[in-house]
Amino acid sequence: MHVLTLNCHSWVEENRLEKLQQLVDTIVKEKFDVLLLQEVNQRIGSEPAILDEWYCFNNDPWPILADNFALVLSQALQIKDEPYYWTWGFSHIGYGKYEEGLAILSKEPLLAKVSLMSTCDDIQEATRRILLSGVTESAGNLYTIGNVHHSWWEGGAFETEWARAEELLSDTRYPIILGGDFNQIAGTIGHQRVLDSPLALQDSFLVAEKRRGEATIEGPIDGWQDYQGSLRIDYLFVSDGLSVTQHDVMFDGRTEPVVSDHFGVRIRLAE
Secondary structure (H helix, E strand, O other): OEEEEEEOOHHHOOOHHHHHHHHHHHHHHHOOOEEEEEEEEEEOOOOEOOOOOOEOOOOOOOOOEOOOHHHHHHHHHHHOOOOOEEEEEEEEEEOOOEEEEEEEEEOOOOEEEEEEOOOOOOOOOOOOOEEEEEEEEEOOEEEEEEEEEOOOOHHHHHHHHHHHHHHHHOOOOOOEEEEEEOOOOOOOHHHHHHHOOOOOEEEHHHHOOEEEOOOOEEEOOOOOOOOOEEEOOEEEEEEOOOOEEEEEEEOOOOOOOOOOOOOEEEEEEOO
């Protein structure tokens, strides 16, 4: 199983159409089974979207608009004859003009759900955070896929969100693949909180048989303005018992072009 997580920054990026095409070209080349995308935006006031059979509906009533980044990506992949099922959940208003959310793309259909993780339910506040999850199949096996974009440790928001995520994921019968932008630096208390979870999750970077790269941002960037240099804050966690054969940092300007203010993380799992 081949999985990618990327905080794509979508329409906030400069040269965004060029970067979208670079993302499309890499997906076509790599043929990921599942993609987890954060900061998937649509502009407030855009026209309503017309959704086709590739969209997997969830319980989120928030309308999808025609310029939703995941929808545009899905359409571009269909043109390349590399279609994906996909789903999107709304999180909060970003930059005063975007409706920001999370997306999952999968080669197989998704039974998807959006759940509020934060105590904040004000869409105008960036501290409103969701878990986008879904059950999908790969090579005859079922998996629970989770996508998150967490708050920072300071102020206690991450602890609250993570406790809720644990609760939401605790009743699944299937192995978990959980990815996203955790906003927790590797080796700090927030990262350790995830490793100590009763969900028994492994950090793919720590357990992979082969690794390439480590840092997922080069500061300063939005949210990390006071940090210079390299940090690992984007992760793929997998259930104990799943074997990670490879963990690679992507879109870091080395093997693929930089398409966002975050680098991507991809893993391969033995099946």
